Amino acid sequence: MGSSILGIATGSLIAMQRALATTGNNIANANTEGYTRQRVDLTIQTPQLTGAGYVGTGVRVEGVRRLYDAFLESQLRASIAARDGASTYAEFASQVDNILADPNTGLAPAMEQFFAAVQQVADDPTSMEARGQLLSQAGALVDRFRYVDGRLVGLQRDFDSTLTEAVSQANRLIQDIAALNEDIVRAYGAAGGQPPNDLLDKRDRLVLELSKLVKVTTVEQDDHALNVFIGKGQAAVIGLTPNTLEVIPGSPDGSRLEVGIRTGSGAPVRVSENLTGGKIGGLLDFRRQILEPSRDRIGRLAVVLGASFNLQHRRGQDLDGNLGGDFFRLNNPSDRIFPDLQGGSTATLAVQFDPATITELRASEYRASFDGTQWTVERLSDGTTRSGTGPITFDGMTFTFGGAAKAGDRFLVQPVRYAAQDLAVAVNDARQVAAALPVRLEEAVDANGVPTNQGTAAITDLAVVDPGAFSLPMTMIYRQSTGRFEDGSGNPLFTYDPATDAPKTVTLGGVSFTVQGAPADGDRFVIEANSGGVGDNGNALALAALQTAPLVDGASATLGESYGQMVSDVGIRTRDANMVFDSQEALARQAQDRHDALSGVNLDEEAANLMRFQQAYQAAARIVHVFDAMFQSLLDAVR
Amino acid sequence: MRISSFQIYRHGLEGILDQQSGIDRLQRQLSSGKRFSLPSEAPVEASQVLSFKERSARVKQYQNNILQARNRLGLEESAVGAAVDVVQRVRELTVQGLNGTNSLQDRKAIAAELRQRLDELLEIANTRDPNGEYLFAGGRSRTRPFVHDGTGRFTYAGDQGVRALRISDTRTVRIGHSGTDVFLSAPGSGKSAFSTLYQVAADMEAGTPNAASLDDIDAVLDHLLQVQAEIGARQQALDAQEAINADYLLGVETARSRIEDTDFASASIEYQRRLIAIQAAQQAFVKVNGLSLFNFL
Numbered sequence: 056m057g058s059s060i061l062g063i064a065t066g067s068l069i070a071m072q073r074a075l076a077t078t079g080n081n082i083a084n085a086n087t088e089g090y091t092r093q094r095v096d097l098t099i100q101t102p103q104l105t106g107a108g109y110v111g112t113g114v115r116v117e118g119v120r121r122l123y124d125a126f127l128e129s130q131l132r133a134s135i136a137a138r139d140g141a142s143t144y145a146e147f148a149s150q151v152d153n154i155l156a157d158p159n160t161g162l163a164p165a166m167e168q169f170f171a172a173v174q175q176v177a178d179d180p181t182s183m184e185a186r187g188q189l190l191s192q193a194g195a196l197v198d199r200f201r202y203v204d205g206r207l208v209g210l211q212r213d214f215d216s217t218l219t220e221a222v223s224q225a226n227r228l229i230q231d232i233a234a235l236n237e238d239i240v241r242a243y244g245a246a247g248g249q250p251p252n253d254l255l256d257k258r259d260r261l262v263l264e265l266s267k268l269v270k271v272t273t274v275e276q277d278d279h280a281l282n283v284f285i286g287k288g289q290a291a292v293i294g295l296t297p298n299t300l301e302v303i304p305g306s307p308d309g310s311r312l313e314v315g316i317r318t319g320s321g322a323p324v325r326v327s328e329n330l331t332g333g334k335i336g337g338l339l340d341f342r343r344q345i346l347e348p349s350r351d352r353i354g355r356l357a358v359v360l361g362a363s364f365n366l367q368h369r370r371g372q373d374l375d376g377n378l379g380g381d382f383f384r385l386n387n388p389s390d391r392i393f394p395d396l397q398g399g400s401t402a403t404l405a406v407q408f409d410p411a412t413i414t415e416l417r418a419s420e421y422r423a424s425f426d427g428t429q430w431t432v433e434r435l436s437d438g439t440t441r442s443g444t445g446p447i448t449f450d451g452m453t454f455t456f457g458g459a460a461k462a463g464d465r466f467l468v469q470p471v472r473y474a475a476q477d478l479a480v481a482v483n484d485a486r487q488v489a490a491a492l493p494v495r496l497e498e499a500v501d502a503n504g505v506p507t508n509q510g511t512a513a514i515t516d517l518a519v520v521d522p523g524a525f526s527l528p529m530t531m532i533y534r535q536s537t538g539r540f541e542d543g544s545g546n547p548l549f550t551y552d553p554a555t556d557a558p559k560t561v562t563l564g565g566v567s568f569t570v571q572g573a574p575a576d577g578d579r580f581v582i583e584a585n586s587g588g589v590g591d592n593g594n595a596l597a598l599a600a601l602q603t604a605p606l607v608d609g610a611s612a613t614l615g616e617s618y619g620q621m622v623s624d625v626g627i628r629t630r631d632a633n634m635v636f637d638s639q640e641a642l643a644r645q646a647q648d649r650h651d652a653l654s655g656v657n658l659d660e661e662a663a664n665l666m667r668f669q670q671a672y673q674a675a676a677r678i679v680h681v682f683d684a685m686f687q688s689l690l691d692a693v694r
Numbered sequence: 695m696r697i698s699s700f701q702i703y704r705h706g707l708e709g710i711l712d713q714q715s716g717i718d719r720l721q722r723q724l725s726s727g728k729r730f731s732l733p734s735e736a737p738v739e740a741s742q743v744l745s746f747k748e749r750s751a752r753v754k755q756y757q758n759n760i761l762q763a764r765n766r767l768g769l770e771e772s773a774v775g776a777a778v779d780v781v782q783r784v785r786e787l788t789v790q791g792l793n794g795t796n797s798l799q800d801r802k803a804i805a806a807e808l809r810q811r812l813d814e815l816l817e818i819a820n821t822r823d824p825n826g827e828y829l830f831a832g833g834r835s836r837t838r839p840f841v842h843d844g845t846g847r848f849t850y851a852g853d854q855g856v857r858a859l860r861i862s863d864t865r866t867v868r869i870g871h872s873g874t875d876v877f878l879s880a881p882g883s884g885k886s887a888f889s890t891l892y893q894v895a896a897d898m899e900a901g902t903p904n905a906a907s908l909d910d911i912d913a914v915l916d917h918l919l920q921v922q923a924e925i926g927a928r929q930q931a932l933d934a935q936e937a938i939n940a941d942y943l944l945g946v947e948t949a950r951s952r953i954e955d956t957d958f959a960s961a962s963i964e965y966q967r968r969l970i971a972i973q974a975a976q977q978a979f980v981k982v983n984g985l986s987l988f989n990f991l
Contacts, residue, residue: 085699092698149734156733156740163744167751174755178762178859181827181836495833497854504850504878505886585853590827590835592857596866602752603863615748622744626737644708648701655698662987 059103060682063113067675070097070114074668077119078661085656089260091121092656093252121252122654128259129273131646132266136332138639139267143337145632147214148345152629154206155349156622162353163618165199166360168192170602176490177595181374186485193382193480200357204475207350214342215312219302221334222314225268226300229283232261233297236280240295243279250279265291270332286330289316299323307393307467314339345625347472348436351418352621354386354474356607360614361385361478362413363606364598370519371489371594372585378522379489379594386477388452388470395465402460406468407453414610416451420469423454427462430454492519492585492593494527494566499579510575512553516560517568517582518597524565528583535576706979713972720965723956730954739953746950752863753939753946759859760936764929766869770829771925773821774876778918780815781887784808785911788894791903798901805899812891816840819877819888830873832856839873840888846896848888850878861935867928876921883913890914 074095084090096119100112155161172192175185235258242251258281265271265283274282276294283292291298298316303323305311314330315323330336361383368382388406396402404423408416419436431442432449441447446455452470482488496514499507512533530543539550549561551570558571566582585591607617723729733740790796791804819840821829831839831852839852852873858866878886885893890910897903 149732152734152737152740153732156737156744158744158747161744163748164751167748171751171755174759174860178759179825180857182825491833495853495855500874500878503848503886503889504874505884505889506874506879585833585855587837588833588853588855590831590857591833591855592859596858596860599860615745619741619745619748622733623738623741626733626741629734629737647704648695648697651698651701652696655700657697658699659987662991666991 059110059112060678060685063100063111064675064678064682066100066113066115067678068672070095070116071668071672071675073116073119075665075672078664078668081656082658082661082665085658085661089256089263090656091123091252091256091259091654093119093121095119118249119252120250121255123255123259124650124653125275127646127650127653131643131650132263132271133332134639134643134646135263136266136270136336138636138643139334140270140332140337140340141632141636141639143334144341145629145636147210147338147341148625148629148632150210151207151345151349152622152625154203154210155625160199160202161622162199162203162356163615163622165196166602166614166618169196170599173595173599173602176488177592177599180490180592180595181589183485186374186488186490189488190480190482190485193482197383197478197480200353200475200478204350204353207346207353208476211346211350214338214346218312218314218335218338221268221338222300222302225265225285225335228261228265228268229291229297229300232258232265232281232283233292233295235261236292237295240278240280266333268333269330269335286326286332286336289326289329290318291316307395307465308469345628348418349621349625350475351420351469351471352617354471355416355418356614356617356621357475357478358385358408358471359413359416359607359617360601362408362410363601363604366410366413367594367598367601368489370493370522370597372491372493372588372591373489374486374589376586377487378493380487381481382488384477384479384481386474388468388474390477391469391472393467393469395467397461397463400461400464401458402464402466403457404466404468405455405457406470407455408470409448409451409453412448413451414606414608416471417608418471419450420467420472421449421454423456423466423468425456425460425462425464430456430460490595490598491588491591492517493522494519494525494582495585495588495591496568497581497583499581508575508578508580510573510578512570512572512574512578512580514568514570514580517566517593519565519594520562520567521565526564528581529564529566531580531582533574533576533578540570540580702982706975706982709975710972710979713968713975717965717968717972720961720968723961724958724965727956728954729956743950743954746946746953750943750946750950753943756861757936757939757943760861760932760939763859763861763867763869764932766823767925767929767932769821769823770870771922771929773818773829774918774922774925777815777818777876777887778915778922780811780818781891781911781915781918784811784891784894785908785915787811788898788903788908788911791898792905792908801898801901801903805895808891808895808898812888812895815877815887815891816842819873828852829870830876832872832874840877842888846889846892848886848892850874861932862939865931865935867931867935869928871921871924876918880910880913880917882916883910885910885913887914887918 074097077093077095081092096117097114098117100115102109102111158164169192172185172189176182176189179185235254239251239254239258242254243249262271262273262281262283265285269285272284272288274284276282280294281292282290282294285291291300298318301315301317301323302312303315303325305313305325313325313327314335316326317323327339330339362385365381365383365385368379371379373379385408388408389404392404392406394402394404402425417434417436419434421432421434423430423432429442429444430447431440432447432454433440434450441449446453494517496517501507510533531540531548532543533540533551537547538552540548542548548563550556551559551574553573556570557573558569560567560569564582568582602615603613605611605613607614612620722731730736730740787804787808791801796804819830820838823829827835828837828839831837833855834852837851839850841849841851843849850873854872854874856868856870856872858868860866877888880887880890883890890907894903894907894911897907
């Protein structure tokens with residue numbers, strides 16, 4: 056009888072002490088990051104069966120547990136992973152945006168100044184000053200291409216080191232989580248099933264840190280070890296065994312860093328495509344969506360500008376009467392070929408730019424693969440392919456295969472990735488700027504130079520199509536009887552009926568021109584070499600017109616428009632990433648609030664608990680006193 | 695919903711920090727006059743501004759081309775005007791010389807002046823611009839176009855080319871005429887201006903001026919006047935395009951300013967508003983964080 060009352064009192068004192076200790080622990084850790092508030096679970100002692108029925112035997116502490124909800128925790132992790140992924144993406148994307156859109160150091164002002172210099176040469180073709188200025192602006196343009204690409208390369212190096220650091224950080228966390236798993240399983244065992252709260256808190260904190268780096272999902276095993284999966288379900292920790300996360304060189308382009316997972320002592324397997332969310336996911340998305348495409352697009356711009364300018368420059372004539380040569384020197388796309396061949400294969404690949412179809416050039420990598428009978432070239436940006444057995448012409452390039460190929464042979468080609476770096480000016484003498492047309496049109500004149508044509512016909516818009524097809528001088532005499540123009544020997548050249556054909560555009564002997572008006576019978580026109588024609592600016596005008604010609608993307612955009620589209624695309628992605636960040640930040644705050652609502656310490660609440668448990672302790676102490684008084688009474692009764 | 699103590703603190707702090715970053719952004723806008731200092735702050739607007747600047751630069755180059763074209767046409771206009779004066783004087787002299795009251799001596803004197811006028815016309819035809827290019831040599835602008843061998847043989851060493859300049863995305867304007875066009879072509883007579891003047895001078899020297907040569911002179915004169923008219927038309931085209939370009943530049947500049955420049959009125963108002971908000975947030979933070987049950991235990 057007596058012992059049970061004392062037992063109840065002491066049991067209560069002990070229980071209240073534990074409760075007060077737990078409350079004190081909560082108060083002390085109110086500002087500890089990752090601390091989950093703890094609560095003492097009080098439960099009744101087993102009641103005693105007496106003749107009067109079941110009598111309660113007091114209170115005992117069943118355990119101390121965390122106020123924790125795995126679902127809230129996983130929501131918090133998910134929104135933090137999304138938020139940090141967006142913030143990393145936005146941070147790096149902003150840097151690219153700042154490089155490209157800078158109104159002073161971007162490519163746009165350099166291209167404007169270059170074409171303004173071309174116009175100056177058109178305005179004054181014999182001026183050595185204007186020509187020299189053009190060469191100087193061309194040099195500045197090339198420098199600017201290199202500068203912009205160089206800054207992207209610098210960003211690439213930042214990316215590489217940031218990725219390496221993040222992966223090594225994530226790997227450390229994975230190893231630590233696995234070690235904690237072991238500790239926790241042992242702690243559960245040693246405590247007979249009681250949760251090791253501080254170890255559990257510590258493990259949750261590590262998983263949250265990992266969420267900042269990559270998206271994490273977890274599954275708790277029956278033995279309380281936590282299985283951790285990253286990204287799209289890649290196993291990082293299974294039970295007590297961690298895998299190793301590390302940075303590996305890509306294949307076949309070894310300079311491209313990838314993330315790999317090594318299980319046990321085997322070779323690492325590339326998992327970059329499966330890693331989403333967090334800093335690592337944000338970095339990888341950034342590289343795939345912005346960094347590499349931007350380098351490719353700038354390179355493509357350099358090649359299209361250079362090749363188109365060269366094509367037109369070769370149609371002109373310089374101050375010394377020579378046909379123009381290449382104005383720019385372009386990169387060699389064959390320099391960036393990565394073979395991935397089957398054993399014993401001797402396959403080779405050479406890639407050249409095709410100036411005639413250069414407007415088809417895309418900003419993409421390409422993969423050529425052999426299936427046993429033919430080669431297929433795939434444009435990696437959207438998967439379009441073209442197949443053939445001989446040389447394949449695709450997207451403004453010619454792919455020439457050689458050697459003996461085996462099925463499964465592959466080549467990776469990056470034709471434009473380094474084009475901006477390698478662009479150079481090929482002309483160093485201002486006299487070699489081909490501003491004039493190499494041909495001119497003369498109407499027939501007599502011995503005194505007086506024009507003799509009687510009709511009203513005029514031939515205008517003389518342009519060069521193919522200098523290799525010239526056959527000069529080209530005499531064109533109109534014969535009314537046959538309604539056509541003939542050469543000096545009576546051979547027909549082209550028909551012309553003033554009533555129905557005017558104006559008529561004709562391409563003949565490598566030149567094109569427009570005929571209009573009504574020629575009289577015997578009227579004669581000659582297209583001859585433009586010797587001494589240094590004041591002619593025909594080719595300079597044509598070169599200047601390249602600024603507003605649709606040269607890029609299958610003849611749909613001008614150089615400026617293509618650059619503007621690139622800036623705009625990066626800008627939109629940056630803005631979207633910022634918007635995603637803002638909304639994910641709000642979601643993360645909400646998830647944090649919901650999490651803290653359950654697991655956070657409220658000091659006022661703990662203060663109230665202190666009062667509560669203190670009163671209960673005082674009351675239990677009173678019971679002891681009462682019991683003592685009862686016992687004294689009993690003793691007094693039997694003295 | 696239950697709130698933890700840390701949450702109370704964090705919410706209050708986040709409010710203050712958010713207001714601070716907003717105030718910082720507004721301060722930068724007000725002091726720099728630009729809505730954004732880095733393109734990444736307003737990426738879509740930044741790319742629009744870039745496109746405006748590109749168009750604006752190109753049209754400014756066209757205005758520059760127009761200036762150069764106007765200079766060239768002005769030179770040509772003076773030269774052709776001088777040529778017209780010469781030919782008109784020749785006509786006067788010819789009419790005077792045709793008069794029967796002239797003696798042979800008189801006619802020889804007139805012939806001498808006629809020969810001087812011919813030389814003058816030759817000089818005009820060989821005019822050079824300040825850079826040293828011959829105005830009337832076509833594309834062969836560094837070669838002296840007109841040569842007289844002294845015996846009535848005139849050779850033209852230029853060609854029939856004409857230079858054009860671009861004054862808009864869609865228009866070019868020719869800034870000259872070839873020597874053939876101005877001085878060798880005289881529809882109606884089939885003779886060049888020089889041959890006609892030489893012939894008149896030779897006939898006058900011999901004392902047998904030909905009344906029919908007046909027709910030839912008129913043909914030359916008419917053609918020169920027509921060239922003048924063409925020059926005038928081109929100059930008008932330049933003026934018209936210059937005005938169009940100027941309007942376009944103004945429009946682009948206005949659009950750019952609307953996007954890029956700070957709207958000071960609304961920025962100042964928002965700045966004031968945020969100052970009040972941050973003060974309120976700070977005071978609320980202090981108040982709320984001072985409340986605790988432990989103050990009463």
